[in-house]
Amino acid sequence: MSKKYRSIRGTADFDSHQAYAFNRVVEIARQSFKNYSFDEIILPFLEEEGLFVRGVGQNSDIAEKQLFRIQDKDGVVLRPEGTAQVVRYFLENSLFNHGDFFKFSYIGAMFRGERPQKGRLRQFHHLGAEAIGSDNPALDAQIIILALDILDAVGVKEKELLINTLGCDKDKEIFSKELVKKLDSKKNNLCEDCKRRLGKNPLRVIDCKNKECKKTVTSLNIGEGRLCSNCQTHFDEVLGVLDMLKIKYTHAPYLVRGLDYYTNTVFEITSSALGSQDAIGAGGRYNNLIKNLGGPDIPAIGFALGIERILIALGESGEKERLKAYVAVADNSLRGDALKMVNELRGEGISCDTDYCLKSLKGQLRAAVKRRARFVVIFGEEEHKKGCVLLKDMDKSIQSEIKTKDLINEVKNA
Ligand SMILES: [Zn+2]
Ligand SMILES: [Zn+2]
Incomplete structure (x- = not known):
């Protein structure tokens, strides 16, 4: 394997x-x-x-x-x-x-x-x-x-x-020295990292996420008046x-x-x-x-x-952008026309997709729903003969027959 x-x-x-x-x-x-x-x-x-x-x-x-x-x-x-x-x-x-x-x-x-x-x-x-x-x-x-x-x-x-x-830098140095002095008697309360830091870079002790270190630092009452x-x-x-x-x-x-x-x-x-x-x-x-x-x-x-x-x-508030149009065919003989339409829509800056898996019309519609398409354009034989397509508005659940040449404007203006 x-x-x-x-x-x-x-x-x-x-x-x-x-x-x-x-x-x-x-x-x-x-x-x-x-x-x-x-x-x-x-x-x-x-x-x-x-x-x-x-x-x-x-x-x-x-x-x-x-x-x-x-x-x-x-x-x-x-x-x-x-x-x-x-x-x-x-x-x-x-x-x-x-x-x-x-x-x-x-x-x-x-x-x-x-x-x-x-x-x-x-x-x-x-x-x-x-x-x-x-x-x-x-x-x-x-x-x-x-x-x-x-x-x-x-x-x-x-x-x-x-x-x-x-x-x-000067203020930091004075403060570091003061910190070392103040922490000297409380050294044993500090984590191993901080014990080491105390010698090299005492300011880092204040930054430590360790609970005991935090408690120790808070008890020092460092505050105003050191600048x-x-x-x-x-x-x-x-x-x-x-x-x-x-x-x-x-x-x-x-x-x-x-x-x-x-x-x-x-x-x-x-x-x-x-x-x-x-x-x-x-x-x-x-x-x-x-x-x-x-x-x-x-x-x-x-x-x-x-x-x-x-x-x-x-959180989960990020939603994916929707597809504007999904172009489907009722008959495989119309796939060429559908591809041409997909190209035209994309040329107009309209996001769209079509089927590349030779799915049935039902399968294509399922794919359109999955992609959250706003419109589904259906190329059917009857409509095609009249120079028309079916335009399905998925949000309003309405379907209308429109002239193929009007399709781009219709989708664009929606
Ligand atoms: Zn200064
Ligand atoms: Zn620490």
């Missing part, structure tokens, strides 16, 4: 309904990106490992255990996220010499190499946006509102926007713009995001419709990433939304 092939664990096939729902989300997002004046770019799946180790952070989960390495290509990985990649593109093409402000969007697959767990795929899809070249708080607000707009437009309900600020005045002003202004535009948010002082490149504003959007604590999307400022990857000192901010997570939040 020959081997039966199965899909790779952690990957998912999209059936035609899911593909329709997926494409609908993509199309709506694309329109939003256009409305906000973002330019879409398409970047490769493959990148150098170092880009993410250096960009996202050596001690981040992504670099430590999630990179999808290509076994026989040393140092090549499947991209885990879009931001570092967009920055690589920006720097490789020296775009900073061609303007001072850029807005990019991207839509595509991302990959994770760790063992797949429930709800965590090896291949998943992001739609994201990056705005490069401005430190203006209004831009932070705009990026957040764009992410919310897309989720609104696709129909994700019960969203919550969580927002926080990490401050600049320099510039960063505090920036954050206040971001919140001011959100207030002005009546965007609801929750200030979440424990939100740090798992990637090292974030500075100042970070945010996450969750939805109770997702049924877990995972975010639908997240983003933030990364004012030092471009410099850290060897470029000039240019501030930037961006976000990414998980398309699979959006689809889970939407």
